[in-house]
Amino acid sequence: MTVTFPLTGEPLALDLLNTRTAAGDLVADPAGLEGWLAAQAGRLTPVGEVGAAEVAAVRAVREAARPALEAARCGER
Template sequence: MVEFPLTGEQLALDLLNTRPHLGGEPVDLLATPEGLREWLAVQSDRLSAPPDTEVVREVVFAARELAAAAVAALRQGQVPPTEVLPGLTELQRAAPVHQELSWDGGVVVRRVRSGSAAQRVGAELAEAVAELIAGPVAGVRECESEDCVLLFLPAHPRRRWCSAQRCGNRARVARYYQRHKG
């Protein structure tokens, strides 16, 4: 079982956080079919991924690379590389969304995407990245823990760590140790 160190952020950040540093070394939590399957299961309320992860593997990795390049550039106040924005647009264009209307005692509107399963997942991820980079990307922070590279969008301006239980606790213990060491 793969343990994801941080989920529940914006979908684009959850995607980027699948490449943490564990034990000081970069790790790709989606590198194995099991890792990808488990991450897609964690994101099942936000993605329409099929049970067969091989169908979507390539598009998930492509969306993650585009997201990483865009977020890194924008966080440094730079323009994203030239291929990034058109790449995200193409992923969305492959599975356009439309509103499907029906009646159930009132008008019900449901967003529906056309395209294959891989195209739909790619479009959903690209849309999440677009929402992040067109909006709150300036507020995205990297965890202040020395050995952590996870990104988060703080709900509180004083938030410093990806997780109070994970990195925050380690920092508090380290400070305590430094104050009380003989």
């Protein structure tokens, strides 16, 4: 199955937030994260092999960034 990632080409943080959609988490497993990293080619340094630890780390960063980006979007500090 091929996943098309929504809104790639936005600032990287927004591209990452866009991996959690109403349809589900597009980076919920190593294959999904590998696909997203491939879609970001040229914007990120290759990470090598992707496993469960990398998926957990990327998802943690995404969830930590969500409140800050939402506040910025709303014009808040």
